[in-house]
Amino acid sequence: MQTEFLLQIKDLKASIDNKEILKGLNLEVKPGEIHAIMGPNGSGKSTLANVLTGREIATVTAGTITFDGKNLLDMSPEERACEGIFLSFQYPIEIPGVSMVNFMKTAINEQRKHRGLEPLSASDFLRLMREKKELVEIDSALTNRSVNEGFSGGEKKKNEIFQMAMLEPRLALLDETDSGLDIDALRIVANGVNKIRRPDTSVIVITHYQRLLDYIVPDFVHVLYDGRIVRSGGPELALTLEERGYDWIKKEADVTEETWTTDRK
Amino acid sequence: MENDQDKLLGEVTSGEYKYGFVTDIDTEVIPKGLNEDVIRLISAKKEEPEWMLEFRLKAFRHWQTMKMPKWAHLNVPEIDYQEIIYYAAPKQKKGPDSLGDVDPELLKTFDKLGIPLEEQKRLTGVAVDAVMDSVSVKTTFRETLAEMGIIFCSFSEAVKEHPTLVQKYLASVVPYTDNFFATLNSAVFSDGSFCYIPKGVRCPMELSTYFRINASNTGQFERTLLIADEEAYVSYLEGCTAPMRDENQLHAAVVEIVAERGAEVKYSTVQNWYPGDKEGKGGIFNFVTKRGICKGDDSKISWTQVETGSAITWKYPSCILRGNNSVGEFYSVAVTNNYQQADTGTKMIHIGRNTKSTIVSKGISAGFGQNSYRGLVKVLGKAEGARNFSQCDSLLLGDKCGAHTFPYIEVDNPSAIVEHEATTSRIGEDQIFYCNQRGISTEDAIGLIVNGYAREVINKLPMEFAVEAQKLLQISLEGSVG
Numbered sequence: 001m002q003t004e005f006l007l008q009i010k011d012l013k014a015s016i017d018n019k020e021i022l023k024g025l026n027l028e029v030k031p032g033e034i035h036a037i038m039g040p041n042g043s044g045k046s047t048l049a050n051v052l053t054g055r056e057i058a059t060v061t062a063g064t065i066t067f068d069g070k071n072l073l074d075m076s077p078e079e080r081a082c083e084g085i086f087l088s089f090q091y092p093i094e095i096p097g098v099s100m101v102n103f104m105k106t107a108i109n110e111q112r113k114h115r116g117l118e119p120l121s122a123s124d125f126l127r128l129m130r131e132k133k134e135l136v137e138i139d140s141a142l143t144n145r146s147v148n149e150g151f152s153g154g155e156k157k158k159n160e161i162f163q164m165a166m167l168e169p170r171l172a173l174l175d176e177t178d179s180g181l182d183i184d185a186l187r188i189v190a191n192g193v194n195k196i197r198r199p200d201t202s203v204i205v206i207t208h209y210q211r212l213l214d215y216i217v218p219d220f221v222h223v224l225y226d227g228r229i230v231r232s233g234g235p236e237l238a239l240t241l242e243e244r245g246y247d248w249i250k251k252e253a254d255v256t257e258e259t260w261t262t263d264r265k
Numbered sequence: 266m267e268n269d270q271d272k273l274l275g276e277v278t279s280g281e282y283k284y285g286f287v288t289d290i291d292t293e294v295i296p297k298g299l300n301e302d303v304i305r306l307i308s309a310k311k312e313e314p315e316w317m318l319e320f321r322l323k324a325f326r327h328w329q330t331m332k333m334p335k336w337a338h339l340n341v342p343e344i345d346y347q348e349i350i351y352y353a354a355p356k357q358k359k360g361p362d363s364l365g366d367v368d369p370e371l372l373k374t375f376d377k378l379g380i381p382l383e384e385q386k387r388l389t390g391v392a393v394d395a396v397m398d399s400v401s402v403k404t405t406f407r408e409t410l411a412e413m414g415i416i417f418c419s420f421s422e423a424v425k426e427h428p429t430l431v432q433k434y435l436a437s438v439v440p441y442t443d444n445f446f447a448t449l450n451s452a453v454f455s456d457g458s459f460c461y462i463p464k465g466v467r468c469p470m471e472l473s474t475y476f477r478i479n480a481s482n483t484g485q486f487e488r489t490l491l492i493a494d495e496e497a498y499v500s501y502l503e504g505c506t507a508p509m510r511d512e513n514q515l516h517a518a519v520v521e522i523v524a525e526r527g528a529e530v531k532y533s534t535v536q537n538w539y540p541g542d543k544e545g546k547g548g549i550f551n552f553v554t555k556r557g558i559c560k561g562d563d564s565k566i567s568w569t570q571v572e573t574g575s576a577i578t579w580k581y582p583s584c585i586l587r588g589n590n591s592v593g594e595f596y597s598v599a600v601t602n603n604y605q606q607a608d609t610g611t612k613m614i615h616i617g618r619n620t621k622s623t624i625v626s627k628g629i630s631a632g633f634g635q636n637s638y639r640g641l642v643k644v645l646g647k648a649e650g651a652r653n654f655s656q657c658d659s660l661l662l663g664d665k666c667g668a669h670t671f672p673y674i675e676v677d678n679p680s681a682i683v684e685h686e687a688t689t690s691r692i693g694e695d696q697i698f699y700c701n702q703r704g705i706s707t708e709d710a711i712g713l714i715v716n717g718y719a720r721e722v723i724n725k726l727p728m729e730f731a732v733e734a735q736k737l738l739q740i741s742l743e744g745s746v747g
Contacts, residue, residue: 053702056694077701086702093699097717106713107703114704146717163703 005066006031006202007052007171012063013227014051021047021058023227029171031200036213036238039224040246045206046090048224049175053087054080068170081107082114084170088160088177095147100159103147104129104166111167132165136192153180161192171202178212190215210242225253294353297482299346301325304452307352311421311455314428324441324451331445337579337608338637338669342513344550349515351453353483394419394458394474406470414463417472420488423459430461434492438521438558438585446517446552446579450486454519457487462497462528471727473502476518484515491521493528495561500531502730513541513576517552526561526588531569533726534582535734538574545604545633548576555582559591559617567594568611569725571734576605581639583612586620586648593622596722598734601634601666602742610640610671615651615681624655627719630666631742637669644681651681659689660718662711662742712739 007029014022021044029035039045050058052065054077065072067083075083095103108128109119120128133143138158148156157177164172174193178186193216197203205216213221213235221237222229225246230253231237241249295306304325308318333344394417410417416427423431441451458474476487493499503520516538524530532555541548551574557566568582584593595611613622628636636659644651659668670687692714700710716723716735723731 055698076706077698078704078706081702081704089699089702093693093695095696095699095714095717097720098713099717102717103700103703103713106705106709107700110706110709111704167703 005029006068007072007204008064008066010064010066012051012065013061014047014058015061016047016058020061021227022051024063025224025227025229027222027229029202029204031170031202033220034203034205034216034218036205036207036218036221037224037229038207038210038221038238038241040250041208043224044227045208045224046175049087049090049173049206052080052173053077053085078110079114081167082111086164086167086169086172088157088164088172088174090176090179092148092151092156092160094149094151096149098147100143100145100147101129104143104163107163108166128166132162132196135195136162136165137188138162154182154185157181157185157189158192161189161196165192165196168196168198169201171204172197173204173206174212174216175206176208177205178207178209186212187215210238213238223249225249228253292353292355294350294483297348297350299325299349299351299453303351307453307455310352310354311424313421313424316428316432317424320435320441321452321454324448325453327442328445328448328452331448333445337639338635338671339577339579339606339608340635341550341577344515346449348482350483351486352455394472395477410468410470413466413469415466415468416459416461418459420454420457420459420490423490427459427461430492431459431490434490434521434523436521438523438556439519439554444554447519447554450488450517450519450554453484454486454488457489457518457520459490460499460501461492462494462499464494465496466494467497468499471500471502473504475504482512482514484517486516487518489518489520491530491532491557492523493525493530493564495525496527497525498529500727501533502727503532503534504537504730504733513548513550515550515552516575518554520553520555520582522555522557522566524557524559524561524564524566524588524591527563528561529565529567530557531567532557532582533730534568534570534572535726535730535737536570536572536574536578537737540574540605541576541603543603543632545576548605549574550577551575551580552577553580555580556585556612557583557593558585559588559593559620561591562588562617563590564588565592565594567592567596567725569594569596569722570598570609571719571722571726571730571737572597572599572607572609573737575607578605578607578609580607580609581611583614584622585614585616586622586651587616588620589617590619590621591617592620595622595624595626595640596725597626598629598719598722598738599627599636599638600629600738600742601631601636603632603634605632606635608637608639610638610657612641612643613653615642615644615648615653615678617648619650619652620648621651622653624653624657625721626655626657627722628657628659628668629662629715629718629738629742630659630668631662633665635667635669637671639671639673641673641675642683642685643674644676644678644683646677648678649680651678651683653681653683655683655685657685657687658718659687660715661689661691708739711742715739715742 005028009027012022012025047058105125218235221233223231304321439447441448460472462468522530538549538551559566566584572578586593593613599607599609601607611624626638628638630636638657642653657670672685674683696714697707697710715738723734726734
């Protein structure tokens with residue numbers, strides 16, 4: 001029973017600078033499922049991404065997170081990555097002088113080491129690079145440059161998806177991946193995600209808007225408001241939100257005291 | 266390159282200074298202290314000719330009138346020059362002609378340092394002069410080089426065997442009156458390397474000197490002289506390490522380079538003297554004068570240095586660009602971690618017409634380290650068409666370290682073009698987290714980021730050194746974040 005879920009978050013509370021941001025969040029994700037987490041600004045979406053990836057700015061004060069049966073909160077950020085959690089950053093970071101090739105090679109081989117595998121040979125690695133570049137339609141010129149250095153906003157997002165393709169995570173967190181993308185770039189990025197997903201890859205799409213969900217169709221949509229998931233549903237919930245905005249959710253949430261949990265059938 | 270980086274990341278596991286061991290070997294030392302008798306004794310030990318002794322005494326007398334320079338951005342504790350031992354030599358049979366004569370303890374020491382002295386064990390063509398404390402232990406590949414007319418031997422041997430060359434060039438670039446430490450060196454210098462590349466010869470292998478301090482309370486004062494005659498080429502490497510000791514040890518070297526018409530000299534250093542412990546106790550005081558002269562037209566001197574060691578570094582490898590169209594280059598990475606201090610840079614003196622110089626300096630400060638770049642670009646009145654480009658970048662890790670830049674520009678010719686660019690940046694926690702999120706540990710992330718930052722300089726190093734330097738950068742900065 002316990003390993004049925006890839007990710008299980010129970011009563012999670014987390015603060016930043018002593019201010020409670022997540023106030024008892026519950027979420028369960030099975031292998032292969034796509035969950036969308038939507039919510040207005042300041043509802044705690046980014047904090048959730050930070051907590052899941054182990055970024056120190058957020059402090060977990062209560063609750064548990066289990067990933068593949070293991071206690072995620074005991075793991076360092078790099079262990080979590082090696083266990084298969086990948087974050088597509090909302091604002092990807094530039095690392096001048098470090099080539100994409102070198103960066104990816106180091107990352108892949110660290111992850112392989114964690115799994116008890118030999119490092120990839122240079123030729124296997126380059127073959128993999130070429131394959132994945134084609135898959136996510138990223139320009140060769142980009143992967144020959146330093147990590148994200150001088151990339152446009154759209155190029156940075158594509159580069160995140162390219163890295164996801166290279167690392168083949170078990171759980172991908174897409175944090176506002178659609179922000180700053182025009183419609184063509186959005187389609188390329190979303191198609192990239194769909195192409196690299198294996199049947200058992202789980203995805204959590206964190207987004208403010210519904211439009212990315214036209215391409216990456218979620219199994220579940222959750223509304224995060226004031227540190228809690230206040231409503232869960234199918235893809236139609238995203239459309240309702242698109243139509244009606246978040247105000248009605250806020251009103252509803254503000255009058256209800258109980259905590260909502262993932263609505264499973 | 267990619268493979269090496271991987272190897273490097275794989276190999277490095279602990280941040281300890283791994284060259285801190287002491288070799289247990291009988292060492293002949295003279296009593297501590299400095300006076301004319303000590304200088305006579307050093308000269309006698311080396312069986313030097315009269316002119317050499319005279320040079321030393323002249324320098325010593327001058328040194329006594331000098332004061333230690335205070336202009337550097339360094340906090341140097343008082344050095345008691347009477348407490349230092351000026352000559353220490355590992356005891357072994359005189360002038361080992363073959364490897365069989367070298368004490369096995371010494372061979373083991375250099376093996377441990379990754380410098381095997383057995384020629385057949387060398388992976389690539391690198392000739393090594395191994396210097397321990399005050400004497401040269403062994404110079405490899407001498408015979409092979411001699412066939413091409415190349416002289417590569419210890420300085421002491423050169424004084425005996427090539428007195429005309431030594432007399433012609435010694436102190437021709439760094440006069441014995443030059444500065445406090447160069448003058449001290451001129452008085453008490455022990456050993457170092459001598460190299461002469463004859464006209465039109467391209468030296469077929471890298472020449473290198475490996476300096477090792479072993480004895481305690483001992484200063485090391487080596488002297489190196491490199492001469493590239495007309496149209497000659499040589500690439501020269503220098504490496505250095507010392508045991509971990511609680512007391513500070515003084516290292517004051519002089520390196521002189523002469524490039525005649527059309528000659529090219531590439532001089533690379535990976536300086537890894539013991540930097541002291543995390544609290545700033547112990548470590549080498551490194552006061553070094555390095556200078557080259559592009560004497561003839563179309564000559565070139567290029568300095569590349571990776572400075573990761575020493576408690577204090579005071580060092581300005583410089584080029585005097587006298588020949589027309591001559592070129593001077595300085596590429597530097599200097600790291601200060603814990604309580605290390607470095608004041609380092611270069612001087613480019615443009616005298617000839619259409620002379621060019623390039624300066625790329627990358628400072629990295631961590632812990633409580635203080636890192637200063639000090640550089641002079643001087644264009645004399647006759648240096649028509651002189652051109653300089655300087656770039657100096659500083660990278661900070663943490664918030665208790667310091668980076669400082671002291672550029673001096675003096676231009677007396679209106680046709681000169683001098684450019685100076687400077688940046689200061691910080692390794693961000695967000696950069697490290699980005700690497701973490703891809704599965705890369707914090708230590709490896711710092712190594713990756715720092716090597717990326719220093720890549721422009723590292724790329725200038727010969728291959729074997731580049732790998733070593735990358736490792737060093739990573740090791741020196743371990744434990745500096747988080």
